Amino acid sequence: MTDQNGDFAFLPLGGTGEIGMNLNLYRLGETWLAIDCGIGFSGNDTPEAEILVPDPTFIAERRDQLAGLVITHAHEDHIGAVAHLWPLLQCPVYVTPFAGAVLRRKLGEARLLQEVPIHVIPCGGTFDVGPFNLEFIPVTHSVPEAQSVVLRTPAGIVVHTGDWKLDPDPLVGPPTDIKRLKEVGEEGVLALVCDSTNVMKPGASQSESEVRRSMTDLIGSLKGRIAVTCFASNVARVETIAMAAQAAGRTVVLVGRSLRNLDVAARECGYLSSVLPFLNEQDANDVPDDQTVMIITGSQGEPRSALSRISLDIHPNISLGEGDTVIYSSRMIPGNERAIMAVQDNLSRRGVRVITDKDHFVHVSGHATGGDVSTMYDLIKPQYAVPVHGEWRHLTAHAALAQDKGIAPILLEDGDILRLAPGKAEVVDTAPSGRLALDGGRLLPMNGGVLAARRKMLFNGVVIASFAVDDEGFVIGEPKLSAPGLLDPDDLESVRVREEFANALDVIPDELRNDDQAFRDAAKTALRRALGRKLQKRPLVDVHVLRV
Numbered sequence: 001m002t003d004q005n006g007d008f009a010f011l012p013l014g015g016t017g018e019i020g021m022n023l024n025l026y027r028l029g030e031t032w033l034a035i036d037c038g039i040g041f042s043g044n045d046t047p048e049a050e051i052l053v054p055d056p057t058f059i060a061e062r063r064d065q066l067a068g069l070v071i072t073h074a075h076e077d078h079i080g081a082v083a084h085l086w087p088l089l090q091c092p093v094y095v096t097p098f099a100g101a102v103l104r105r106k107l108g109e110a111r112l113l114q115e116v117p118i119h120v121i122p123c124g125g126t127f128d129v130g131p132f133n134l135e136f137i138p139v140t141h142s143v144p145e146a147q148s149v150v151l152r153t154p155a156g157i158v159v160h161t162g163d164w165k166l167d168p169d170p171l172v173g174p175p176t177d178i179k180r181l182k183e184v185g186e187e188g189v190l191a192l193v194c195d196s197t198n199v200m201k202p203g204a205s206q207s208e209s210e211v212r213r214s215m216t217d218l219i220g221s222l223k224g225r226i227a228v229t230c231f232a233s234n235v236a237r238v239e240t241i242a243m244a245a246q247a248a249g250r251t252v253v254l255v256g257r258s259l260r261n262l263d264v265a266a267r268e269c270g271y272l273s274s275v276l277p278f279l280n281e282q283d284a285n286d287v288p289d290d291q292t293v294m295i296i297t298g299s300q301g302e303p304r305s306a307l308s309r310i311s312l313d314i315h316p317n318i319s320l321g322e323g324d325t326v327i328y329s330s331r332m333i334p335g336n337e338r339a340i341m342a343v344q345d346n347l348s349r350r351g352v353r354v355i356t357d358k359d360h361f362v363h364v365s366g367h368a369t370g371g372d373v374s375t376m377y378d379l380i381k382p383q384y385a386v387p388v389h390g391e392w393r394h395l396t397a398h399a400a401l402a403q404d405k406g407i408a409p410i411l412l413e414d415g416d417i418l419r420l421a422p423g424k425a426e427v428v429d430t431a432p433s434g435r436l437a438l439d440g441g442r443l444l445p446m447n448g449g450v451l452a453a454r455r456k457m458l459f460n461g462v463v464i465a466s467f468a469v470d471d472e473g474f475v476i477g478e479p480k481l482s483a484p485g486l487l488d489p490d491d492l493e494s495v496r497v498r499e500e501f502a503n504a505l506d507v508i509p510d511e512l513r514n515d516d517q518a519f520r521d522a523a524k525t526a527l528r529r530a531l532g533r534k535l536q537k538r539p540l541v542d543v544h545v546l547r548v
């Protein structure tokens with residue numbers, strides 16, 4: 001590693017590239033600060049693992065120098081990995097009240113609540129973490145209490161936006177604090193590390209208040225049962241749907257665990273106070289179906305979600321059909337298109353009308369458009385632009401926008417260590433980075449042996465042979481063979497492979513039979529040969545030898 005005396009560096013360990021799980025690190029001299037710690041959903045790319053987290057090995061090895069973890073907001077891709085990675089980091093965590101309520105529930109489920117030191121910082125608050133003097137600046141986003149973080153250091157000021165947009169009338173929480181951002185800009189900012197998700201959309205963002213008007217008209221015009229699906233954490237949207245329902249004389253029913261959890265966290269922090277408490281699906285039985293609006297989980301086609309089960313008519317309490325409507329008040333996250341379409345197809349087959357943001361104005365993004373990002377550069381006037389949180393086409397479009405504004409862009413990949421000061425900002429080193437899969441309760445490297453074996457099994461199946469040998473290494477009885485995911489036990493091909501394998505075992509040279517490892521290797525080769533080319537696959541192969 002290069003000179004670390006008093007220099008100021010930025011290192012994204014997650015957040016660039018196609019799966020946006022954020023883990024950002026800053027270093028001042030010898031001390032590290034982490035901002036956000038999120039999960040990613042793998043979609044279709046890696047079917048062997050559903051939930052991914054950034055590989056924290058680099059910072060875990062330096063955790064004595066890690067002063068703290070700051071969470072910008074309560075979205076899964078920013079907060080979702082804390083409960084999984086904290087045991088490796090063991091540092092204090094700084095959150096706003098709402099993010100704190102969400103985090104405490106997650107830590108409670110992971111039995112970590114007593115161990116993690118949580119510091120709740122008010123929105124817009126200032127606080128010190130190690131040598132970093134930090135300030136939260138409230139920004140609008142599709143979750144309450146999103147904050148940009150100002151890092152003040154002797155080596156310069158960085159503004160780390162987190163996820164944000166401009167909306168003069170966000171309905172829940174204050175608008176982005178433009179006045180404060182401008183004041184910080186006037187202090188002289190070294191670098192703006194900024195969200196790129198929606199930068200390719202030109203112009204300014206649309207407002208949640210416009211969605212509320214449109215949703216109120218739409219729900220007022222519909223007959224029959226109505227279900228609206230949205231992200232559970234989008235409290236402003238939940239409030240929009242609830243107010244539209246109330247205006248139409250309908251009662252709101254929450255369906256799905258994540259919505260109920262978020263409802264509790266939101267009301268705990270004083271949100272949703274202007275709408276009546278929601279019914280749960282059991283209480284809803286007393287209310288005629290056409291006098292309710294259901295807010296429901298499953299906007300991304302998640303197979304176990306309430307909406308997926310309703311679409312297949314296998315939900316225990318709710319069914320939808322002819323004359324009913326499902327509104328998708330959400331966007332399709334890339335990678336989920338097929339799963340979402342499948343649910344929408346199943347709903348249509350039952351006669352349900354499906355309305356998405358393509359048919360009607362029922363959704364706005366929570367991320368800054370190109371116009372918003374341009375305004376941010378005007379306010380902050382940084383020396384350097386560091387686009388983060390987006391796929392490469394977003395990052396490069398963001399860099400081009402910064403360049404047009406006369407600000408030098410720096411594009412980073414996960415693992416790049418960018419020295420911001422002293423001297424000209426440049427990438428000086430690379431830290432190991434990568435992704436881990438969350439598999440049950442374990443963290444497994446995506447490129448490690450377990451998942452490599454699972455990938456192979458997934459596409460090529462697995463063949464396991466077992467047989468007993470006497471003390472001289474000669475086979476007793478018939479070998480047993482199982483090939484789950486590849487061959488049925490009574491398949492003729494299974495019989496052929498077993499017979500050929502038995503024959504091949506007989507001709508293994510005698511000198512290999514007394515060495516367990518050599519015998520096993522020879523038997524594996526024999527098994528591969530017996531499988532032959534007929535299956536046109538190379539399954540994972542294993543052999544168990546039992547000496548009796």
Ligand SMILES: [Zn+2]
Pocket residue numbers: 073075078141163
């Ligand atoms: Zn977010």
